[in-house]
Amino acid sequence: MLVGAGPGDPGLLTLRALRALNEADVILHDRLVSAEVLQLARRDANRIEVGKQAGHHHTTQDGIHALLLEHARAGLRVVRLKGGDPFVFGRGGEELEFLRAHGIPYEVVPGITAAVACAAYAGVPLTHRGHAQSVRFITAHGHASHDALDWAALAQERQTLAVYMGVAELGQLQQQLIAHGRAPSTPFALVENGSRPQQRVVCGTLAQLIQRAATHAVQSPALLILGEVAALATSLAWFGEPPLGASVHPLPRARPGRRPRAAAGEPLGAIQRA
Numbered sequence: 001m002l003v004g005a006g007p008g009d010p011g012l013l014t015l016r017a018l019r020a021l022n023e024a025d026v027i028l029h030d031r032l033v034s035a036e037v038l039q040l041a042r043r044d045a046n047r048i049e050v051g052k053q054a055g056h057h058h059t060t061q062d063g064i065h066a067l068l069l070e071h072a073r074a075g076l077r078v079v080r081l082k083g084g085d086p087f088v089f090g091r092g093g094e095e096l097e098f099l100r101a102h103g104i105p106y107e108v109v110p111g112i113t114a115a116v117a118c119a120a121y122a123g124v125p126l127t128h129r130g131h132a133q134s135v136r137f138i139t140a141h142g143h144a145s146h147d148a149l150d151w152a153a154l155a156q157e158r159q160t161l162a163v164y165m166g167v168a169e170l171g172q173l174q175q176q177l178i179a180h181g182r183a184p185s186t187p188f189a190l191v192e193n194g195s196r197p198q199q200r201v202v203c204g205t206l207a208q209l210i211q212r213a214a215t216h217a218v219q220s221p222a223l224l225i226l227g228e229v230a231a232l233a234t235s236l237a238w239f240g241e242p243p244l245g246a247s248v249h250p251l252p253r254a255r256p257g258r259r260p261r262a263a264a265g266e267p268l269g270a271i272q273r274a
């Protein structure tokens with residue numbers, strides 16, 4: 001069974017994921033899966049960490065495939081547990097292709113992906129009438145993926161980028177987006193350890209991104225939310241510590257006629273109170 005573990009808070013597991021954890025003989029989990037979630041597994045389950053972190057490859061993808069096959073062929077109930085959702089930057093597709101090729105039956109249990117969880121726990125709606133009509137989930141791990149990204153499309157206004165990435169990639173991202181026309185004043189919210197007790201949210205503008213991340217020593221796992229909506233973190237935050245550096249960025253203006261309930265120039269957060 002390929003199971004999404006969500007972003008860390010065990011309350012965000014699905015009931016189906018919980019049942020799978022209770023029944024599993026073997027759990028092959030990523031490093032990203034929180035200890036609180038793993039504690040919900042059957043006590044005698046064999047837990048194997050096969051996590052990968054940028055730079056530290058514990059188990060290769062082939063190694064993971066081999067482990068899946070070995071345990072499934074032994075007739076054990078195997079849960080492949082992944083942080084967030086298995087089909088969002090989780091290589092879940094590759095693992096299923098492998099299982100299919102070897103005639104092993106499977107099920108997939110979705111999980112709450114980091115973008116959705118971080119947005120919720122930072123008080124940043126990913127879409128918001130008049131300010132963002134679309135949201136893109138992107139990843140910027142490694143230089144090869146930078147070259148493959150359509151920066152001109154990503155730099156467009158009125159869309160939200162949810163960037164899954166290593167903190168080391170922020171420089172490239174800032175540079176490319178500004179070079180392709182995204183306003184340096186575009187707000188961001190960088191969410192570290194989203195939904196976990198130690199969650200931190202760092203806010204600012206695209207121009208300040210690198211400096212802010214460095215000042216607050218943001219560590220992995222962190223998700224970047226970039227776009228007009230990120231300004232709402234200032235007014236809608238509800239979980240954990242208030243956002244760091246929230247007061248400095250200018251608030252975006254809506255185009256006339258797009259925002260009937262708040263006057264142009266009013267802070268975006270005012271919509272909520274209107």
Ligand code: SAH
Pocket residue numbers: 007008032082083084085086087088089090112113114115118163164165166191192193194195196220221222223224
């Ligand atoms: N399948 C996962 C994503 C795996 S890629 C999912 O659907 O969420 C790993 C990246 O996800 C991390 O580098 C980070 O950008 C993001 N991430 C995962 N959990 C996170 C969390 N609790 N807080 C912030 N970012 C997180």
